[in-house]
Amino acid sequence: MTLRSASIALAALIAGAAGLAMPLAATAQDGPLRIEITEGVIEPLPIALPTFIPEGGAAGDYAERITNVIAADLEGTGLFRRISQSAFIAPVTAFDANVDYGNWKAINAQALVTGAVSTDGAGNLSVKFRLFDIFSEAPLGEGLQFGGTTANWRRMAHKVADAVYSRITGETGYFDSRVVYVGETGPKNDRRKRLAVMDYDGANAQYLTDASSIVLAPRFSPQGERVLYTSYTTGFPQIYELNVATGSRNPLPVPAESMTFAPRYAPDGRTVIFSAAQGGNTDIYRLRPGGQPERLTSAPGIETAPSFSPDGSQIVFESDRSGSQQLYVMPAGGGEPRRISFGPGRYGTPVWSPRGDLIAFTKQNAGRFHIGVMRTDGSEERLLTASFLDEGPTWAPNGRVIMFTRESAGADGQSGLFSVDISGRNLKRVQTETAASDPAWSPLLD
Amino acid sequence: MRTGTTISGVGHAALILFVLFGDLFSGRTPPPPPAADVQLISEEEFAALTRPEAAPEASDVAPPPPPETPQEETPPPPPSAERPPERAEAPEARAPDTPETVPVLPEPLAEAEVSDTPPSEPAPPAAQPDLPAAPQSVPRPATRVAPTPAPPPPPDAERAPERTETTAPEPEEPADLFVEEEPPAAPEEAVREIVTEAETPASAEDAPEEETQDAGLGRSPRPRSRPERRIAAPEAEPEPEPEPTPEPEPAPEPAAQTQRAETPPEPAEQTPDLSNAVDDALAGLMAEEAAPETGAPAGPPLSRGERDALRVAVQRCWVVDVGSEASSVTVTIGFEMDRGGRVEPGSLELVGSSGGSDSAVKTAYEAGRRAILRCNATPYDMPADKYEQWKQVEITFNPDDMRTR
Secondary structure, three states, rough: HHHHHHHHHHHHHHHHHHHHOOHHHHHHHOOOOEEEOOOOOOOOOOEEEOOEEEOOHHHHHHHHHHHHHHHHHHHHHHOOEEEHHHOOOOOEEEEOOOOOOOHHHHHHOEEEEEEEEEEEEOEEEOOOOEEEEOOEEEEEOOOEEEEEHHHHHHHHHHHHHHHHHHHOOOOOOOOOEEEEEEEEEEEOOOOOOEEEEEOOOOOOOEOOOOOOEEEEEEEOOOOOEEEEEEOOOOOEEEEEEOOOOOOEEEEEOOOOOOEEEEEEEEOOOOOEEEEEOOOOEHHHHHHHHHHHHOEEEOOOOOOEEEOOOOOOEEEEEEOOOOOOEEEEEEEEOOOOEEEEEOOEEEEEEEEOOOOOEEEEEEEEEEEEEEEEEEEOHHHHHHEEOOOOOOOEEEEEEOOOOOEEEEOOOOOOEEEEEEEEOOOOOEEEOOOOOEEEEEEEEEOOOO | OHHHHHHHHHHHHHHHHHHHHHHHHHHHHHHHHHHHHHHHHOHHHHHHHHHHHHEEEEEOOOOOOHHHHHOOOOOOOOOOOOOOOOOHHHHHHHHHHHHHHHHHHHHHHHHHHHHHHHHHHHHHHHHHOOHHHHHHOHHHHHHHHOOOOOOOOOOHHHHHHHHHHHHHHHOOOHHHHHHHHHHHHHHHHHOOOOOOOOOOOOOHOOOOHHHHHHHHHHHHHHHHHHOOHHHHHHHHOOOOOOOOOOOOOOOOHHHHHHHHHHHHOHHHHHHHHHHHHHHHHHHHHHHHHHHHHOOOOOOOOOOHHHHHHHHHHHHHOOOOOOOOHHHOOOOEEEEEEEOOOOHHHOOOOEEEEEEEOOHHHHHHHHHHHHHHHHOOOOOOOOOOHHHHHHOOOEEEEEHHHHOOO
């Protein structure tokens, strides 16, 4: 035994000594040189987007405008930077011309979008484009062509931008989408509110209701053809459904004596969840097509602002059952809720991301309002904004951008729409004709 | 039997340990003693000594250091940057700095001038009014000096001399590379941090220029190498420089240089020690250098500086979209380079990935590939004699830190 252990000890010593004595020369490698990079740069990708080539007499004007909208879409994401055309080494003169990658490399373009616009003189418009990866010296996907009417030229531009965005980022775009919101006019103490809908970038705004009664919190259906909203037409809050195309509207079939609000569609587009207040107690209800409202929560206090997960299996909502307003998640059919927000302050208006990975919310803490996101289990909370009053987040169809209401302080304070990337960057105002609030983003249009 | 083997085992073990470590300790102990002498000098002595003898000695001291600097890099000892300032060693550690700085900066010129100036001019006396303050606080400055590399020092004028020193050690091998690459790297840092409105909105974009300067500080870990080479102790006097700096502020940079010029004179007293120490340092360095080179089969391995150079060159072209799904994907991309440092475009391939959907992996791969190709517009500056070491490369792009930042 002792002999053995002694010899083992000796062997270990010798081995250790050998290891110690081994010089650094052992680091000489026989495989490839391996390097890990953990720090890159966060900056917009430089792209070349020469003005689309007009093919046909009257197309010139549209070519210019369409190119500008594409550029605005892409640059508006904060992910792309359009290289000034004056920096181009050689102009693009024909849609089918060969691409001289060297010329584009020289100005550090990483992608090139070329396109052409043609009209037939009868109100029909055609837009085609090609996308090239400069440093791979290869086209990025096939060329695409969109046809439509001249009246829809903006949508066609958005579609081109979506395709470019999608091919470069690997994610779907969100430019060909709309936003329904509440347009506001008049002073703060006599605010007139109308439902309105616009392109995601604020263009083509049109009103859906008149200002005869107060309207709140419109929500798009998953296909974007209908809108749920809360109206005070009868003197107390009640939910209506509006057909965007026809303008027809109907109250939700629920007992008329209850105050109902905060509606939202389930992913199936037919089931609706909403809140109803009865005797100082507000609970969440589900209304399935042809059925009766089912109560999903039973705690005393206020449960409201429900939002489905994209797979329809869960609902996130806000509740003050713990004494302060917090976020909870429960199964879609009701059941024991699980609290997910634990930070300081009050949390409200949770909205599940279309990607399913995040929940956006409004947070009020220390006298300020924030728009934030957290994982669906409440972890990794990040606040994206801060101001006097931020509230009511809504997700872009690809789950990449959040739009919300920001209201400035003071008696003449105005509310407006803002958007921010989920990384917290690229905060900017969405231009609207009037003051605006309560935005809700549509799905990507067909 | 048992006792015999046990005794034998213990004996052998002792012998091995002695052979291994006995040498180690014996080799390193000698240098410190000379250092102790340096600190004992008083202001008056210092001043008195510097005046007369400065000129001749300075010339001796200066020349030897330059050759050494290029060689230093390989033996990075544990981070000793924070070592106790009070000890005599601190000054010693400084000594190597001055030599190192010489090669990188235009300093060689400065030194040459220096040696001339002291003899001919009454300059030393003039500068001495400043110096008196320096020697007294010598120990304290050391503390300040050591930390400086890490935190960004705001006043450029005062610390200009120090900073140059810090940068000097880093570029040891690829001096040119670093100088060029740091600036590009800096803007990344500025942008890299996402400051949401919720957090204090700092104007991050204004920063890039400042950060370029600070970028050098990031290399602070490298100063580690100094402590071990204390051999050059006598030169420790450079430390007084930091102290005088407060006074010279009005005449910032020129003043600092003159002071440095004066500093070498001090060693003059200790000339014997100095020369020995320098010789020792040289010998030690050369021994250290030689070791790694001999062992490598396919040419010497890339130094860390050379690897870093490639890493930095690629990462400044790696654009990360931190809000995307691809930002949760780590991809490894393999490729080959020709002897000129140009990437063979056809050789790029996805070696591996972790996390994310297929489309996210594809996007992450494209981003990495773009980085490698885009920054290769001018070929990567790789050591030609080590081609076998970097002929094939695999780069792993890991965005985790950026996403969670």
